[in-house]
Amino acid sequence: MAEQNSPEYPPALDLERELTRKERQIEYLQTELRRYHNLMEELKQGMRPIGTIEEVTGDMALVRLSGGQAFQVSIPPEIREKVSTEVDAVLSPTKGVIVDVIDRLRERSLLEYQVEKSPKVFYEDVVGLEKELHGLRQAVEWILDPQVRARREAIIRDPRMLEEAGSILLFGPPGTGKTYMAKAVAGTIGQRAQETSFLKIESYEIVSKWLGESAKNVKEVFKLARESAPTVLFIDEADAIGRARMEATTDAGRDVQGMLNQILTELGEGFHVNRNVSVIFATNYPSVIDQALLDRIKRIIYVPPPRTMEEVKRLLDFYCSKVELDPSVSNYRGGLTDEAFADIWRTIRSRKQLYEASIPERGITVREQYVVTPRDLKNIVQEAASEASFASERWVTMDRMLPLFKNLASEDRGSRIVS
Ligand SMILES: Nc1ncnc2c1ncn2[C@@H]1O[C@H](COP(=O)(O)OP(=O)(O)OP(=O)(O)O)[C@@H](O)[C@H]1O
Numbered sequence: 001m002a003e004q005n006s007p008e009y010p011p012a013l014d015l016e017r018e019l020t021r022k023e024r025q026i027e028y029l030q031t032e033l034r035r036y037h038n039l040m041e042e043l044k045q046g047m048r049p050i051g052t053i054e055e056v057t058g059d060m061a062l063v064r065l066s067g068g069q070a071f072q073v074s075i076p077p078e079i080r081e082k083v084s085t086e087v088d089a090v091l092s093p094t095k096g097v098i099v100d101v102i103d104r105l106r107e108r109s110l111l112e113y114q115v116e117k118s119p120k121v122f123y124e125d126v127v128g129l130e131k132e133l134h135g136l137r138q139a140v141e142w143i144l145d146p147q148v149r150a151r152r153e154a155i156i157r158d159p160r161m162l163e164e165a166g167s168i169l170l171f172g173p174p175g176t177g178k179t180y181m182a183k184a185v186a187g188t189i190g191q192r193a194q195e196t197s198f199l200k201i202e203s204y205e206i207v208s209k210w211l212g213e214s215a216k217n218v219k220e221v222f223k224l225a226r227e228s229a230p231t232v233l234f235i236d237e238a239d240a241i242g243r244a245r246m247e248a249t250t251d252a253g254r255d256v257q258g259m260l261n262q263i264l265t266e267l268g269e270g271f272h273v274n275r276n277v278s279v280i281f282a283t284n285y286p287s288v289i290d291q292a293l294l295d296r297i298k299r300i301i302y303v304p305p306p307r308t309m310e311e312v313k314r315l316l317d318f319y320c321s322k323v324e325l326d327p328s329v330s331n332y333r334g335g336l337t338d339e340a341f342a343d344i345w346r347t348i349r350s351r352k353q354l355y356e357a358s359i360p361e362r363g364i365t366v367r368e369q370y371v372v373t374p375r376d377l378k379n380i381v382q383e384a385a386s387e388a389s390f391a392s393e394r395w396v397t398m399d400r401m402l403p404l405f406k407n408l409a410s411e412d413r414g415s416r417i418v419s
């Protein structure tokens with residue numbers, strides 16, 4: 001499997017990325033918490049409007065907001081030196097004074113580097129999830145792969161019968177393969193048909209603390225997706241968009257509403273097909289997804305954790321077959337012998353993870369108790385292999401893996417996600 005073996009993805013780096021991502025999620029949740037605590041405060045003050053400085057004359061400047069209105073504002077002496085037409089201005093809520101300056105949006109944009117051309121993850125790398133992957137492929141491939149598109153158009157002769165493409169929502173507990181599946185779509189089409197981009201955006205990166213910028217961010221993301229088409233545009237943590245929605249009577253609420261409207265506009269009719277962009281949203285908390293956004297989502301796919309001991313073994317074998325495994329516990333296909341797996345299973349089987357989610361509007365309810373996720377299994381094999389190599393051992397032994405499974409079993413007294 002390419003992701004593990006290619007030099008760009010050494011295991012440690014992979015784990016490190018995961019860690020960074022989790023840290024950012026924690027950071028984000030902490031910010032969210034603070035935001036709720038300060039909600040009343042914030043609603044009173046409004047967000048800080050930001051605009052382009054068009055002209056500076058003495059201690060006054062002409063600042064134009066993204067909405068189009070321009071204001072004559074005063075420049076306090078302490079920031080006088082920093083104010084120029086090269087930077088953007090942050091205004092006071094009354095829009096009378098410049099309180100700070102920031103880099104131009106164009107230069108500030110961090111989105112560009114996240115476009116990945118034909119990622120090296122393929123359908124064969126997705127273990128289990130046959131039904132889910134089939135649903136995803138059916139919704140996406142005809143938009144991005146010209147051959148699949150041609151086959152479709154050959155069978156459906158009346159173009160009015162060609163169903164309108166829509167966005168997709170993947171939901172499920174963390175680490176079950178949502179991002180991975182979306183990536184595999186771009187990777188496989190890239191390998192089979194034509195170079196395909198994978199553009200991943202975390203929703204909370206779009207929600208800006210600067211007034212008027214959230215919608216601009218959305219525009220920029222979609223523009224980038226079109227420019228690098230064919231593209232799988234993966235919008236992760238999509239619940240953040242719904243969470244950010246507040247009373248539409250304040251500037252801040254209007255900003256979020258503006259952002260949402262921009263997304264809905266971007267997803268308007270014909271978008272996917274005409275632009276060769278397929279939009280996939282993902283979340284652990286589907287019940288928080290905004291209703292208006294949900295209306296634009298054509299297909300909702302639940303991505304479950306492995307449900308049976310056999311499914312867990314299949315995943316573990318898949319990852320074990322990617323490393324040098326102690327021959328005394330290895331079966332002829334490079335996976336674990338039944339006895340070795342039984343030891344592992346005994347260690348973790350009483351672990352209880354619970355995932356509950358519902359999308360009442362679509363009649364979807366999910367309640368799942370499970371033991372491990374594919375991410376857990378992959379991490380353990382990777383960690384055991386890197387420990388073994390560090391200790392100059394020839395292969396991964398059960399002595400390396402079992403303690404890691406024990407840790408996993410003891411570290412959390414059962415996690416519970418309810419959405
Ligand atoms: N079905 C699977 N088959 C093989 N490997 C998988 C599978 N699901 C996940 N993995 C492995 O676990 C890693 C994490 O999965 P992924 O990032 O797709 O989880 P996710 O569902 O997007 O989680 P989150 O909700 O936290 O974003 C992947 O990089 C992949 O290596």
Ligand SMILES: [Mg+2]
Nearest residue numbers: 178179236282
């Ligand atoms: Mg993910």
